[in-house]
Amino acid sequence: MASRGRRGGVPAREGEQRREEQAEQQAPAPQGPIPPPPPPVDYGVFMQGLVQAMQTQAHTQAALQAQLEAQVRIIR
Template identity: 85%
Template sequence: MASRGRRGGVLVREDEPRRDEWAEQQAPAQQGPVLPPPPPVDYGVFMQGLVQATQTQAHTQAALQAQLEAQICLDGAYKRCTAGKS
């Protein structure tokens, strides 16, 4: 009924598929054309773009913060905005 296979003494039943057969059954079938690999990445250019995006985000965030503070002052919270700013 059960026999010892070549896998370090692991019992394998004859009516059960082996692990490699099971993996083949579980692998999804490829659909559509096979695409070529992507081109190599120039990490210097990538890092330059990342730094620029980070700086732009920091500037945008600072501008939005200043705009929010100005809007609060215009909405009638003048005393709160000017408290401690002399």
């Protein structure tokens, strides 16, 4: 078999040409100027915000749990 170990029985060169043709068809040409890259991320600030959000969520969850337990006591 002339497939050179590839699956599908497609010789290496034909498969590469088909992939290149598909890539050209799928990738639209960029239009207009290319935007600048995003600014660098300050991971210290990011982590502070993440910790604050997690703490807020924990406090909210604790308050909701206490409220639910109080309502259950009233119903019984």
